[in-house]
Amino acid sequence: MGWKQQQAAILGLSLVLLALVLTLFLKKTIEVEERIAAPGTQLDGIRNTWGNGPIGRWMRVVHVYFFFVFRNLPRIGARIESRMGDENETLPVGLKLWVMLPVSVFFTSIALSIFAAWYLEAFN
Numbered sequence: 001m002g003w004k005q006q007q008a009a010i011l012g013l014s015l016v017l018l019a020l021v022l023t024l025f026l027k028k029t030i031e032v033e034e035r036i037a038a039p040g041t042q043l044d045g046i047r048n049t050w051g052n053g054p055i056g057r058w059m060r061v062v063h064v065y066f067f068f069v070f071r072n073l074p075r076i077g078a079r080i081e082s083r084m085g086d087e088n089e090t091l092p093v094g095l096k097l098w099v100m101l102p103v104s105v106f107f108t109s110i111a112l113s114i115f116a117a118w119y120l121e122a123f124n
Contacts, residue, residue, distance in 0.1 A: 007116040014109040021102050022057045028098035029061050036067060036085040043067065043085040065103040068096060 037043035046063045050056030063084065071081035
């Protein structure tokens with residue numbers, strides 16, 4: 001399989017994964033969001049602002065994902081966590097993986113696709 005076919009396959013995987021994240025996996029993301037989005041926090045505002053359309057769903061999924069990613073940063077993680085939401089009770093690892101794994105794979109596949117396009121000199 002050549003580079004162009006691999007890039008097309010990666011882009012196809014990305015689109016399928018995006019559709020899955022916005023439909024099937026959204027129920028688990030909403031469950032996580034309900035547990036960590038305290039009233040008056042950024043996650044609560046995102047939910048109210050963007051709604052439940054496709055773009056709103058994507059914004060909600062990405063913000064929940066970044067809540068888990070950024071809160072572990074040294075020195076600024078605690079501030080980010082308090083501003084975005086609050087994990088009062090420890091969430092089960094399996095529930096966190098429903099958010100973390102698909103979005104991580106999506107971002108990785110997009111990065112691979114961009115790298116493949118750069119390698120194939122598609123930007124020239």
